[in-house]
Amino acid sequence: MNNISTDVDNAVTVRNVCKNYDNVEALRDLSLEFPRGQLTSILGPSGCGKTTLLKIIAGLLKPTSGEILVNNKPVTGPGPDRAFVFQDFALLPWATVLRNVAFGLELRGVAKSEREAIAEKYIKDVGLTDFEHSYPHELSGGMRQRVGLARALSVDAQVLLMDEPFSAVDEQTRRKFQEDLLDLVKNENKTFLFVTHSIEEAVYVSDQIAILLPRPSRVSEIIRPSGFREKEALNIRRDPEYLDIVDRIWASLRTYVE
Amino acid sequence: MRYRSLFLNFVSASIVFGAWEIAGRIPVSFAFPTFIESMSAFWVLIIEGTLFTAYAETLRPLVIGVVISTVLGVGIGLWIGLSRAFDWLVSPIFIVMQTAPLAALIPLLIMIYGIGLTSKVFVVCIMAMPVIVLNTSAAVRNTPASIIEMGNSFLGSRRDVIIKIILPAASPIVFAGLRLGVSAGFIGAILAELKITPTGVGDIISYSRSIADYPTMYAAILSIILLAVVFLNVLERIEITLFKGTRRNYVSD
Amino acid sequence: MKVFGYRLPGMSSLLLWALLWEIVGQMELTFFLPPLSAIFVTLMEIGTTKVFIKALQETGHAFFVGTFFAIVIGVPVGIMMGKNRLIDEILLPWVNMFLSAPLTALVPVLMVLFGFGLKSIIITTTLFAIWIIVLNSRAGVLQINRSLVEMALSFGASPKDAFFKIYFWAALPEILGGVRIGFIRAVKGVIIGQLLISVVGFGALFELYSSNFLMKHFWAVLIVLFTISFIIAECLAWLERRVSYYAAQR
Numbered sequence: 233m234n235n236i237s238t239d240v241d242n243a244v245t246v247r248n249v250c251k252n253y254d255n256v257e258a259l260r261d262l263s264l265e266f267p268r269g270q271l272t273s274i275l276g277p278s279g280c281g282k283t284t285l286l287k288i289i290a291g292l293l294k295p296t297s298g299e300i301l302v303n304n305k306p307v308t309g310p311g312p313d314r315a316f317v318f319q320d321f322a323l324l325p326w327a328t329v330l331r332n333v334a335f336g337l338e339l340r341g342v343a344k345s346e347r348e349a350i351a352e353k354y355i356k357d358v359g360l361t362d363f364e365h366s367y368p369h370e371l372s373g374g375m376r377q378r379v380g381l382a383r384a385l386s387v388d389a390q391v392l393l394m395d396e397p398f399s400a401v402d403e404q405t406r407r408k409f410q411e412d413l414l415d416l417v418k419n420e421n422k423t424f425l426f427v428t429h430s431i432e433e434a435v436y437v438s439d440q441i442a443i444l445l446p447r448p449s450r451v452s453e454i455i456r457p458s459g460f461r462e463k464e465a466l467n468i469r470r471d472p473e474y475l476d477i478v479d480r481i482w483a484s485l486r487t488y489v490e
Numbered sequence: 491m492r493y494r495s496l497f498l499n500f501v502s503a504s505i506v507f508g509a510w511e512i513a514g515r516i517p518v519s520f521a522f523p524t525f526i527e528s529m530s531a532f533w534v535l536i537i538e539g540t541l542f543t544a545y546a547e548t549l550r551p552l553v554i555g556v557v558i559s560t561v562l563g564v565g566i567g568l569w570i571g572l573s574r575a576f577d578w579l580v581s582p583i584f585i586v587m588q589t590a591p592l593a594a595l596i597p598l599l600i601m602i603y604g605i606g607l608t609s610k611v612f613v614v615c616i617m618a619m620p621v622i623v624l625n626t627s628a629a630v631r632n633t634p635a636s637i638i639e640m641g642n643s644f645l646g647s648r649r650d651v652i653i654k655i656i657l658p659a660a661s662p663i664v665f666a667g668l669r670l671g672v673s674a675g676f677i678g679a680i681l682a683e684l685k686i687t688p689t690g691v692g693d694i695i696s697y698s699r700s701i702a703d704y705p706t707m708y709a710a711i712l713s714i715i716l717l718a719v720v721f722l723n724v725l726e727r728i729e730i731t732l733f734k735g736t737r738r739n740y741v742s743d
Numbered sequence: 744m745k746v747f748g749y750r751l752p753g754m755s756s757l758l759l760w761a762l763l764w765e766i767v768g769q770m771e772l773t774f775f776l777p778p779l780s781a782i783f784v785t786l787m788e789i790g791t792t793k794v795f796i797k798a799l800q801e802t803g804h805a806f807f808v809g810t811f812f813a814i815v816i817g818v819p820v821g822i823m824m825g826k827n828r829l830i831d832e833i834l835l836p837w838v839n840m841f842l843s844a845p846l847t848a849l850v851p852v853l854m855v856l857f858g859f860g861l862k863s864i865i866i867t868t869t870l871f872a873i874w875i876i877v878l879n880s881r882a883g884v885l886q887i888n889r890s891l892v893e894m895a896l897s898f899g900a901s902p903k904d905a906f907f908k909i910y911f912w913a914a915l916p917e918i919l920g921g922v923r924i925g926f927i928r929a930v931k932g933v934i935i936g937q938l939l940i941s942v943v944g945f946g947a948l949f950e951l952y953s954s955n956f957l958m959k960h961f962w963a964v965l966i967v968l969f970t971i972s973f974i975i976a977e978c979l980a981w982l983e984r985r986v987s988y989y990a991a992q993r
């Protein structure tokens with residue numbers, strides 16, 4: 233199953249990355265490739281280093297050794313080609329939805345009127361029209377994550393890094409988000425790196441699933457669902473291949489839980 | 491790693507004391523002795539025993555005042571926390587006392603009670619009491635309703651609920667209030683000795699200032715600050731060990 | 744509290760106490776407590792006198808200059824302590840020490856170093872106010888949500904942007920809390936300074952009135968002082984509540 237094809241155009245390449253925190257070895261010699269325009273999920277037991285990996289790709293952390301290539305250029309720090317979606321949303325509580333969505337552009341020095349026009353568009357896209365002037369504490373959890381999503385989309389980065397973006401959202405909103413995410417992957421030509429704890433969610437949304445071993449983390453297996461990706465979103469969960477893959481992933485992960 | 495903080499404490503102490511020594515050597519002012527001079531004056535004060543007799547004097551109004559404030563303050567605070575009517579009637583007074591510069595009352599206290607011990611005890615009390623009362627009442631009022639209801643549902647009497655539930659639940663914050671009260675009491679005790687009559691440490695400070703014996707004056711001031719800081723730290727340690735695990739967020743002064 | 748189903752406002756019991764004061768005063772039980780009405784009459788008289796206005800000005804001057812320095816120095820130092828571990832470890836023991844030290848004991852030193860005047864009082868005020876401001880600003884920075892900072896960094900924020908757009912605002916509720924307590928302490932500091940140095944401002948007035956047994960004058964000044972400090976504290980508490988809506992969820 234370990235069939236990383238070399239002819240695919242990779243948006244992000246992780247090469248032999250090791251990461252040690254003081255005396256914890258989080259990642260050991262991890263290599264992984266993320267094909268352009270696709271969604272790759274990262275699955276693994278809790279504490280195995282998924283967040284660490286994502287932050288290293290974002291440039292927020294430095295790897296102890298190894299390198300990261302984004303568009304074939306090595307990463308040295310945060311850059312305009314990547315945008316992060318945070319698990320706890322990371323919204324500025326003192327700023328309105330509009331300013332929060334525009335904040336990424338504000339930090340990049342885009343003029344006020346321009347960035348607000350862009351923000352308005354994405355606020356509309358995520359379905360928050362009429363809430364531009366609300367504050368985060370006036371929104372529900374799901375709405376807050378939409379703000380976080382709109383902010384990441386508004387900077388028009390090619391790579392979206394999502395660290396358990398839906399885990400603080402209720403189940404129904406979550407399903408809606410998953411469907412929206414499928415549309416997003418289809419319509420925007422962006423590369424998605426998606427960390428999740430839910431096997432079903434990973435299989436449902438991914439073009440490629442990378443399964444990590446417990447700490448020190450390496451890739452144990454890469455799965456590419458092929459049969460049901462083209463199907464109607466509603467039918468995926470009934471597809472035999474979908475069910476098969478879910479079972480298989482659980483079979484390989486269950487030994488590590490406990 | 492374990493020695494890092496100890497080492498840094500040492501470094502920061504050396505920087506400060508070194509700066510003091512240098513500033514004293516220049517000297518920045520005729521009234522600024524060096525660190526070493528002050529320390530030797532400190533040593534003399536200890537050897538001659540002056541310091542101990544002085545503290546026996548200084549600590550008397552402080553201890554009496556703090557004890558009175560504690561008993562009265564916790565009592566009143568408890569009552570405020572338990573009774574709506576009493577809360578309405580009394581807490582505004584303590585709220586005003588808390589924000590007001592009560593030190594301004596000292597000339598009045600001198601007029602009423604003279605320059606003896608009573609005035610000094612009073613000064614300590616008016617400084618220490620408001621924070622004790624306000625912390626206690628807030629702690630009592632903020633006892634989680636669920637555990638009081640639990641007590642009631644198991645048919646606890648009013649007295650049982652107060653003694654076995656409300657008081658233990660409130661005690662971390664009450665204790666924190668006591669610590670702040672003691673801290674304010676120290677300010678009051680020193681103020682009383684400097685303003686009302688120079689006795690105890692206040693006497694050493696005033697006297698050595700009048701004869702321009704600055705090293706002794708600095709030593710006396712350093713000693714009282716050290717005493718207060720050490721004592722309050724001990725209280726804080728006790729607080730931490732007593733109430734391990736309980737969240738401490740208290741009304742500060 | 745409710746009376747006949749009508750909710751009495753918070754501080755309304757003070758009116759009752761004022762009434763009690765008036766009655767006790769009218770009964771002339773003690774020389775030290777003149778009737779409240781007489782005190783207000785005196786207040787009207789001395790309120791416009793030169794001595795009083797001068798004392799008010801001097802006190803206000805010392806107070807505002809003192810707190811100004813406390814804030815301008817205290818907030819950045821506190822933020823720096825929250826951001827930098829080394830600075831924190833070096834400064835924290837001293838800040839904690841001065842926070843709980845009886846600073847009154849330092850006033851005699853200030854007097855011999857800086858003279859018996861305004862300068863010493865200003866420094867006393869600053870010393871009373873600054874430590875709690877430092878500690879609170881530090882606490883404000885320490886509790887900042889890591890992911891807010893990471894969010895800003897991931898969008899390429901410069902250190903300056905991170906400071907002014909994230910750290911300052913995220914720590915603002917605590918900073919304001921510190922400033923409020925700092926103000927209250929500064930009021931106490933400025934009065935203690937004046938009492939001990941007692942040649943300027945209200946310190947001199949207290950001395951004058953109490954040595955001449957002018958009780959009404961004395962109380963009039965006290966009431967002015969208490970009222971002003973209470974109003975200042977309430978205004979800051981109001982400001983603090985306005986930003987506290989986001990304190991819970993940063």
Ligand SMILES: Nc1ncnc2c1ncn2[C@@H]1O[C@H](COP(=O)(O)OP(=O)(O)OP(=O)(O)O)[C@@H](O)[C@H]1O
Pocket residue numbers: 253254256258276277278279280281282283284285447
């Ligand atoms: N700042 C840090 N300092 C020290 N160790 C850390 C730090 N951050 C993470 N670790 C360690 O690195 C390991 C990986 O952490 P990471 O947060 O990347 O895991 P994760 O896979 O995202 O876990 P989860 O699924 O629970 O979110 C953990 O075991 C943790 O103990």
Ligand SMILES: [Mg+2]
Pocket residue numbers: 282283284
């Ligand atoms: Mg994680």
